[in-house]
Amino acid sequence: MNKKVVYSMTEGNPAKLLLMFTLPMLIGNLFQQFYNMVDSIIVGRFVSANALAAVGATGSLNFLFFSMSFGISAGVGVVISQYFGAQNDDMVERSIVNGLYLLAIVSAIMTVISVGLARAVLVLLNTPESILEDAVTYMRVSCAGILAVAAYNGIAAILRALGDSKTPLYFMVVSCFINIGLDLLFILGFQWSVMGAALATVIAQLIAAIGSFIYAYIKIPYFKNALYKLELKIMIIEKCFTLGLPIAIQNSLIAFSCIFLQRVVNGFGESVVAANTALGRIEQLVQQPYSSLGAAITAYTGQNIGAGKLDRVKKGYRIGVIFVLIFSLIMLIPGQFFGKQIVGVFVQDAEVIAIGARGFAITSWFYFMLGMIYVARSVLNGAGDAVYSMINGLMEIAGRIGFAVPLTKIPMIGMWGIFYTTGLTWALVGIVSIARYKQGKWIHKGLIK
Numbered sequence: 001m002n003k004k005v006v007y008s009m010t011e012g013n014p015a016k017l018l019l020m021f022t023l024p025m026l027i028g029n030l031f032q033q034f035y036n037m038v039d040s041i042i043v044g045r046f047v048s049a050n051a052l053a054a055v056g057a058t059g060s061l062n063f064l065f066f067s068m069s070f071g072i073s074a075g076v077g078v079v080i081s082q083y084f085g086a087q088n089d090d091m092v093e094r095s096i097v098n099g100l101y102l103l104a105i106v107s108a109i110m111t112v113i114s115v116g117l118a119r120a121v122l123v124l125l126n127t128p129e130s131i132l133e134d135a136v137t138y139m140r141v142s143c144a145g146i147l148a149v150a151a152y153n154g155i156a157a158i159l160r161a162l163g164d165s166k167t168p169l170y171f172m173v174v175s176c177f178i179n180i181g182l183d184l185l186f187i188l189g190f191q192w193s194v195m196g197a198a199l200a201t202v203i204a205q206l207i208a209a210i211g212s213f214i215y216a217y218i219k220i221p222y223f224k225n226a227l228y229k230l231e232l233k234i235m236i237i238e239k240c241f242t243l244g245l246p247i248a249i250q251n252s253l254i255a256f257s258c259i260f261l262q263r264v265v266n267g268f269g270e271s272v273v274a275a276n277t278a279l280g281r282i283e284q285l286v287q288q289p290y291s292s293l294g295a296a297i298t299a300y301t302g303q304n305i306g307a308g309k310l311d312r313v314k315k316g317y318r319i320g321v322i323f324v325l326i327f328s329l330i331m332l333i334p335g336q337f338f339g340k341q342i343v344g345v346f347v348q349d350a351e352v353i354a355i356g357a358r359g360f361a362i363t364s365w366f367y368f369m370l371g372m373i374y375v376a377r378s379v380l381n382g383a384g385d386a387v388y389s390m391i392n393g394l395m396e397i398a399g400r401i402g403f404a405v406p407l408t409k410i411p412m413i414g415m416w417g418i419f420y421t422t423g424l425t426w427a428l429v430g431i432v433s434i435a436r437y438k439q440g441k442w443i444h445k446g447l448i449k
Contacts (some may be wrong), residue, residue, distance in 0.1 A: 007163030007164060009021070009163055009300045010309055010312070014300070014316045018293070018319055018320070018323075021163070021295075022292045022293045022323075024169040025160070026292035026293075027173075029288040029292050031173050033284050038179065040281050042187050042188070043193070044274070045346070045348060046188060047193050049270065049347050049352060052274050052278070052346065052347060053273040054134035055134075055135075055194055055197065056280060057122065058122070059258075059262075059280060061125075062143065063258065066146060067254075067255055068110050069107040069154075071252075072150075074244060075099075075241065075244020076103065076157055078381060078382060079243060080096065080158055080302075082302045082306035083095060084302075085302060085304060085305065086306040092222050093225045093226040094226070094229050094236055095239075096223060097227075098237050099237075101237065102244075103151075111146045111147060114139070114146065115143050118139040118143065125259060125266065128273070138194040138197070141202065142201070145202030148205045151206070151210075152168075152205050159220075161299055162220070165296065174207070174211065175204040175205060175207050179201055182200035182204065185200075186199060243381075245386075246386040247381060249393055250389035250390060251393070253392075253397050257425070258400065260400055261418065264404045265418055271351050274349070275352045275353075276359070278343050279356045279360055279419075282342060282360060289323075289371075290327075290374040290375075293323055293374060296378075297316055297320050297374075298381050298382040300312075300316050301316065301379050301383055313379060313382075317375060317379050321372070321375060324368060324371030325371075328367040334360075335360050336361055339357030340353055359419040362416065362419040362420060363419050366424070369426045369427045373429050373433050377389075379437055383442040383443070387441075388436050391436065392433065395429045399421070399428045399429060400421055407420050
């Protein structure tokens with residue numbers, strides 16, 4: 001196998017391996033978030049604050065409908081990383097084919113459901129009438145592109161399972177600039193408002209997916225060989241589904257909890273919705289180092305579980321904790337002192353900026369626990385601890401539902417309870433995640449025996 005395009009993480013310095021894997025992932029994720037932010041900046045500053053609120057009102061719903069394909073992609077990646085660590089090339093190739101079969105079917109189903117239910121669900125969530133039509137349009141166009149987004153994430157998950165975190169970066173960077181160009185054309189040129197923002201993102205993701213697949217076919221023998229093994233293998237699909245479904249359900253439960261919180265946010269009016277949307281974009285950016293490190297730890301854990309090297313997995317976890325602590329302390333500075341300037345990048349409305357800045361100051365105190373969710377959860381997912389994925393999702397629901405209404409009903413807290421709810425939920429889930437790791441049940445969950 002060509003060592004230049006696949007990389008084993010079962011040998012060598014764990015800190016260096018994780019860092020080298022994380023950095024390309026981080027750059028790629030930052031670019032992905034960058035063009036999501038470009039949508040928000042252009043919509044918020046050149047259309048209206050209400051248009052930005054419409055985009056934000058669909059965020060949790062879009063995540064809900066995308067979560068199934070995201071989960072299946074993660075499951076496929078874990079299965080492939082474990083077979084790769086065990087040096088079982090035949091099963092790696094068969095897992096690529098069958099994993100993509102499963103991903104395509106699931107994504108097609110979710111596309112039909114999400115596009116059809118867009119208006120009904122947004123009305124159910126008490127979306128303000130002034131932003132409802134734009135929200136429906138944005139959601140339908142975004143969800144029509146589930147297959148494109150799933151294709152990119154599926155190929156990227158497979159490449160990362162094989163130790164290649166750089167290739168997805170390259171195509172993400174290209175698609176980022178395409179997205180920006182299309183944003184300017186569709187929103188400023190054609191005056192397509194929120195529809196243009198959603199369409200630009202879908203097209204950019206489709207280009208990234210096509211580019212990644214072509215590269216993988218040409219450069220990575222596993223992909224080329226997989227085309228000679230197209231037969232359906234129920235055993236592999238069951239393994240991908242067994243790991244992917246709990247992660248998908250976990251994501252769905254997180255999405256449900258965010259949807260519940262979004263309904264609470266909607267009750268405070270357009271300014272709070274817009275401020276929460278801007279802060280959400282900022283926090284998506286803040287989460288990228290955690291998310292990138294988590295993806296590295298998942299692939300690292302999967303490969304080392306497959307190779308039977310549990311001590312390396314534990315060392316990787318400890319290194320992850322150190323990385324999270326350092327970054328969380330750094331991010332306290334902008335969170336506490338530069339909130340208005342940062343939120344002001346997205347909107348010009350003074351009230352929205354003031355609300356978003358104070359919300360940023362509240363949630364930034366909880367970033368360490370947010371990072372610990374990613375570290376612990378990634379080890380558990382990489383090891384195949386499917387049960388924990390369900391626990392994680394349930395804790396997200398318990399936190400957002402359990403904190404949101406009581407806190408916002410307290411007169412001296414009011415709408416600020418929205419932001420405290422987010423931080424306290426991170427703390428709750430982080431504690432549960434660490435406890436699950438410490439129990440050690442993940443040690444016996446690996447698929448490769």
